[in-house]
Amino acid sequence: MTQRRILIIDGHPDPDRGRFVHALADRYVDGAAVGGHEMRRIDIAAMNPSPLTSRTDWEEREPSAAIRSAQEAIGWAEHIVILYPLWLGDMPALLKAFFEQVLRPGFAFRYREGGLPEKKLKGRTAHIVVTMGMPALFYRIFYGAHSLKSLERNILKFVGITPVRRSIVGNVEGDGDIRDYWLDAIASCGRKGR
Numbered sequence: 001m002t003q004r005r006i007l008i009i010d011g012h013p014d015p016d017r018g019r020f021v022h023a024l025a026d027r028y029v030d031g032a033a034v035g036g037h038e039m040r041r042i043d044i045a046a047m048n049p050s051p052l053t054s055r056t057d058w059e060e061r062e063p064s065a066a067i068r069s070a071q072e073a074i075g076w077a078e079h080i081v082i083l084y085p086l087w088l089g090d091m092p093a094l095l096k097a098f099f100e101q102v103l104r105p106g107f108a109f110r111y112r113e114g115g116l117p118e119k120k121l122k123g124r125t126a127h128i129v130v131t132m133g134m135p136a137l138f139y140r141i142f143y144g145a146h147s148l149k150s151l152e153r154n155i156l157k158f159v160g161i162t163p164v165r166r167s168i169v170g171n172v173e174g175d176g177d178i179r180d181y182w183l184d185a186i187a188s189c190g191r192k193g194r
């Protein structure tokens, strides 16, 4: 098996370690350690990034030390695993703030005169793990998995990160067997570096 450099982004904004998303991130890390992969981890709850409030900030203001270090970790990684709970149909605002801060022009893409922007993070793959109260099938069919599509197409593919694997973890507030199944499935992804 090929060993990879993997960045795990735990996108749950709640520092309470009892949250299921933290348990999934921990199990991914455990699995990846068994698989011999190199890892770095970013915890959004600990970083607590502020949202951008202007285009000038996005394009010209120096990012904070924590954001620069996250950019360095993204630059280092071959594979990026992003875990978050679905909140009001989308990623939590703190995770969105993180992407706003980190994916700055110049770092993640470059404007080009009269053409499409240059994607600067090509060569990396990703895996999105999203948890939710509703059944996964309902989210896929009735809602068209729209927040996943937005993260994949408007954020990750826009900067060149592709292909993107999806794990849609539904019914997390119900049967404990479902959580156990997913903890094992995500640990297995960690072992395989997926």
Ligand SMILES: Cc1cc2nc3c(=O)[nH]c(=O)nc-3n(C[C@H](O)[C@H](O)[C@H](O)COP(=O)(O)O)c2cc1C
Pocket: 012, 018, 019, 020, 021, 022, 084, 085, 086, 087, 088, 089, 090, 131, 132, 133, 134, 172, 173
């Ligand atoms: C603020 C908030 C908004 C939520 N919105 C949704 C939603 O739109 N759809 C859904 O299926 N579940 C929703 N949920 C349920 C969460 O997705 C679910 O509790 C979470 O994925 C469980 O993971 P955790 O233990 O890591 O928080 C919401 C929960 C909260 C707290």
